[in-house]
Amino acid sequence: MSIGHALLGLLEGGPRHGYDLKRSYDERFGQDRPLAYGQVYSTLARLLKNGLVEVESEPGAGPERKKYAITDAGVSDVTGWLDRPEKPEPYLQSTLYTKVVLALLTGHDANDVLDTQRSAHLRLMRDLTRRKNDGDLADQLICDHALFHLEADLRWLELTAARLQQLAAQVRA
Numbered sequence: 821m822s823i824g825h826a827l828l829g830l831l832e833g834g835p836r837h838g839y840d841l842k843r844s845y846d847e848r849f850g851q852d853r854p855l856a857y858g859q860v861y862s863t864l865a866r867l868l869k870n871g872l873v874e875v876e877s878e879p880g881a882g883p884e885r886k887k888y889a890i891t892d893a894g895v896s897d898v899t900g901w902l903d904r905p906e907k908p909e910p911y912l913q914s915t916l917y918t919k920v921v922l923a924l925l926t927g928h929d930a931n932d933v934l935d936t937q938r939s940a941h942l943r944l945m946r947d948l949t950r951r952k953n954d955g956d957l958a959d960q961l962i963c964d965h966a967l968f969h970l971e972a973d974l975r976w977l978e979l980t981a982a983r984l985q986q987l988a989a990q991v992r993a
Contacts, residue, residue, distance in 0.1 A: 823855065824863050825901045828872060828894045835876055835889035838864055848958070864888055872897055916973075920980060924991045934981050938974065945970050 823845075830836070830844050838860050846854040867873040872894035876887040890898075916937055923930040945967060952963035980987070 822901065823859065824867055824872075825898055827860070827863055828867065828890055828898045829902075831873060831888060831890040832895065832898065835887045837885055837887055841888070851959075867894065916977075917980075920984075920987070921991055924984075924988045930984055930988070931981065934977050934984075938977050941970050941974055941977070 826845060826849060827841055830841055830848075836844070838857070841864075842855050842857060842860045845860070864873060868875065868888075870893075872891055873888045874891055876889055916933075919933050919937075920930050922928075923933045948963045948967055948970075952960050952967070955963065
């Protein structure tokens with residue numbers, strides 16, 4: 821995900837301090853991977869340099885604090901980003917496939933590789949299902965997305981296990 825675009829989108833609701841942006845980002849998108857403050861401020865500096873945000877000074881009792889506001893160019897940039905579909909990512913060169921082939925080539929048990937991966941997937945799926953059941957709508961949607969991908973991986977694991985002898989014959993030929 822583009823952190824810059826996410827921060828710009830959050831700024832469409834009105835000007836904010838960097839701290840407020842980080843907190844809002846972490847609440848909505850960063851539960852598993854919160855942003856570092858340095859990342860927030862370096863991203864804001866880049867957005868400022870590119871004319872997508874501007875700084876509003878806020879005089880107060882202490883030193884001035886910067887409040888960032890989105891510019892018209894920033895609004896256009898976010899709109900363009902939202903309008904562009906994400907490129908579907910086919911897993912044409914999977915690490916797991918590489919492990920299975922190398923296991924076959926080196927005499928290791930490829931079924932063990934598949935079984936170990938299957939167990940890891942099922943363990944994660946159980947954890948995600950618990951999180952989904954205990955979570956709010958955002959957690960449910962995020963977990964569903966991850967679960968659907970893991971289910972597809974499990975289907976691939978089963979298919980590969982069923983075709984393992986064929987693959988071994990091709991790999992060792």
